[in-house]
Amino acid sequence: MARRKGNNRKKTFGARDDRNNGEWTEIKKDNEKWETYYKAQKFIPEKDWDFFKKTCQTQLPLTFRITGNRKHANEILDIFKTKHLPQLGNVEFEGEIIKPPVNLPWYPDNLAWQLDVSKTVIRKNEQFSKTQRFLVLETSAGNISRQEAVSMIPPLLLDVEPHHKVLDTCAAPGSKTAQLIESLHSTSDEPTGFVIANDADARRSHMLVHQLKRLNSPNLLVVNHDAQFFPRIQIENNGKKSFVLFDRILCDVPCSGDGTMRKNINVWKDWNTQGGLGLHTVQYNILTRGLKLLKKGGRLVYSTCSLNPVENEAVVAQALRQWGDKIKLVDCSDRLPGLIREKGVSDWLVYDRNMDLKTKENRGDIKESCFPPTKEEAENFHLDRCIRVYQHFQNTGGFFIAVFEKNGETQKDAVVDEPPKEEPNSAIVKKMKTDSGDVVVTKKEKLPRDANEEPFIFIPSVHPELEKCWKFYGVDDKFDKNNCLVRNATGDPTRVVYTVSKSLKNIIESNEDRMKFIYAGVKLFVAQRSDIECPWRVQSESIPIMKHHMNSARVVECTEDALKVLLTHAFPTFDDFKDESLVSKLKELKTGCIFVSIKRNDPLKEDLFLPVWNGSKCANLMVAKDDTHELLYRIFGIETTRNEQKKPQQQDEKKEEGKMTENKI
Incomplete structure (x- = not known):
């Protein structure tokens, strides 16, 4: 429900009608076009339709997953199972028995759970209120992530390992990105890989930072680019320049979102066929851009929170059509046992914006790639390897997932049209005195930034302020001291010193003129009192790393x-x-x-x-x-x-x- 709007303003969705004597009106959870469209597709058997629709009209349950290394996660899980779960069975509220929490059977190690209770119960029932308090504290501490159940599937199917180079093309609001980072750190506090989280919207990029900062990973870089034209990332090794090809890429693309109608009530009012038709090209562009940036043998997951085949199988089919035998769909039917799913489809109906049925021969302005593949193509594409999750299967949102592997590549795959590069600015040369002698620091100007954006400037490990810290805290030589940076215009450590992984330092320094960096690094040292031997303290964010390197x-x-x-x-x-x-x-x-x-x-x-x-x-x-x-x-x-x-x-x-x-x- 929206707040009252001014009498002269255009009425917007959810606004109260002032002619209704000041009473709130409930939004009608129904859409004739949506129902006609999906009934015609026959994805949902007629006997199941009423249950499917009723599920779509009900509130989405609360789901969360427990994060961290194995010992840590198991300790949190044990507290939940021993101190909370027994108290949540057979709870009665206002004459009704409340469902106890259940684990998601397909999520590894029983670390994901679902609570099908209303906010009223959580607020008023003492035991559920205690559990809510537990969840809030553990979420704040980074031990629990609240995330929609179906949203957890794509990162699991990417199989991220600590050495992987990972790109999340459309990352905001960040729940899947967080999962990718957790996988990167699953067996090591200091992985060699990294996660680059991108979003096309600058505001959402900064929201993404807020979501991901709590993970305290020096292996995370947040950038702001249109995923359709994501720039090639340049790196330098031993004086030779090359371009990054990623081991894992997630393309969770913008979509019409009818899989989210249980939490996004706007879908009921706004859904129409034009949404999917209009997004089809953008979705394909993002997918094919991701495939070009994927290395041979790499894995890419394409996903949407839509059930519309024009946004799903049609996009996948067009990629398979264009790439031929250089890519293939992965059969994931044996993955995530316990997940109820349907196979992808190879045949569907296409309607225009007026809900008129169209064919390839009479398609008007609808793109040909929106239509089903030919019989011969369908036999080769194996679209049945895609995954469809419907809302009524296990009381979730709706979702579509397709997993690609790249079989081959050519130089043309990795080199594609890019947005024009900014003309490089002149370098700034700065001389700094240290105990070891003078050090010359050259800093290249970056892309033009907004006034509120801070630069990323690396400082040498022999900087006098850093040398105080290395000595005072007994930091050993196994810690890479060359990856420290500051985020101020002077380039001097005045208040905060950050650290990033070695691989991300290479990327930041090599791409200042081609990428828009939003966030990188965890706080390593923070200025404290100046009247003591070392005016810097180690920040908590970096302790998971630093605890392995302090011999003091x-x-x-x-x-x-x-x-x-x-x-x-x-x-x-x-x-x-x-x-x-x-x-x-x-x-x-x-x-x-x-x-x-x-x-x-x-x-x-x-x-x-x-x-x-x-x-x-x-x-x-x-x-x-x-x-x-x-x-x-x-x-x-x-x-x-x-x-x-x-x-x-x-x-x-x-x-x-x-x-x-x-x-x-």
């Missing part, structure tokens, strides 16, 4: 009892800790950022590594409030409320260490 007395062993003190006290004094060994080490260390390493007693649970500010008389755990609450619940079973804060302790010490408050993450 500033990494202190800590017991779970001491951790509990840090979690429940805002600024515990040294006297609050009962561990004399820990207190002795804290007193010996200079003021600044340190790290506590907590070994868990259970071999099935993940060890912890957390940042702490070490003051002259007290310490402070530097994690966000939501992360504090998540750790309290996960480690100690202590429940908190949404607005609850850490309990203030030792006000004198808090005043003395007042500057430390700005270091809270």
Whole structure:
């Protein structure tokens, strides 16, 4: 329902009719053209139509998946299954029994779940409210991702591995991209591959950043380009330039979206045949561009949240028609057992915008590629290898997926028409003094940017500020120190230093004049107090990487009892800790950022590594409030409320260490 519009404004979808005495009117979930179109296609048997339509008219259930490495994910799963699931069975609300959560049988390792409950139940029922609080905390901590069930399928079929170069052509809002990043990091904190997330809309690109930043991956690059004309990415190795061909590409293309009508009520009002007909060419262009950027032996997934064959099988067939035996559809019938699906179709009807049935011979302005393949083509194309998921099969949205593999390529495949390159600007040469002597830094100007966009400027590892950090935190030589960058016009480390993977540094430096970069890098060092030995602290975002490379007395062993003190006290004094060994080490260390390493007693649970500010008389755990609450619940079973804060302790010490408050993450 939309808010009241002004009397002189054009009435828009969902707006209240002021002639209706101020009452809200419910949107009618019906569309005669949609029903006529899909009944004629006969994809849904007549006996199942009413159930299919009724499902499309009901609310989409809440689904989520548990993320992280195996130990971490299993710990979160165990908490959900032991502390929440038993309490959600046989729950009665207003005289009705509420369905308990069920796992998605086709998602690996029981890590994806579905809750078919309304917001009213979640808000008013005590047990469901507790589960909602658990989900919110774990989502904030990055341990859970809320995502529509069918949206999880395409990334699973891409089979991303840590060394893969991955492109997501139409990434916003980012749930599938997050899944790709998680796969990249599934067996390694420091994968050698990367994920490039692209979206054509600048605003949606920045929304994408908001969604993906919580994953803290130095192997992620967000860019802003029209996927139909995605530029070739240049890299340089040993003085030789070449172009990137990707191991994995996801083309989840713009579509008419009738698979989303359970959550997007606009579809009921706006759906018409012209939507699919108008998008067909754009969808094909994105798919064929992806195929040109795919390496031999690589895999590409084409997907839509539409059931319309003009947007699905017709696009796939046209690609197979144009590429011949250089590509093939992959048979995924043995993948994701438990997923109820239908095969792709090789025959369908085409209607024009006026709902008139058309043929190839009498097609008017409709493109020939919108029509079904010939009998001979159908035998060769194997469109039955495509996947169709209908809403009523397992109470989900609707989705279409096709998986391609590339059998061959020519130089022509990889070199295609590009948008014209900007004329390169003059370079800026800068000389900087270091302990090791003068270093000359050359910075090329990038593409013209909006006033609010920040540049990406790499700084040498011998920069005096970085050298302080390497020494202070005992960072070993296995950590690649040459991939640090800043995002300010001066190119100097003044407030934040970021780090990216080596492969992404190569891409950023080699494509400043041809790509529009939106986001890359995780925060490595953040400026803190200037009156201490090292004015930089290690940011929490980079700890999953840095914990493997710090050989320093500033990494202190800590017991779970001491951790509990840090979690429940805002600024515990040294006297609050009962561990004399820990207190002795804290007193010996200079003021600044340190790290506590907590070994868990259970071999099935993940060890912890957390940042702490070490003051002259007290310490402070530097994690966000939501992360504090998540750790309290996960480690100690202590429940908190949404607005609850850490309990203030030792006000004198808090005043003395007042500057430390700005270091809270």
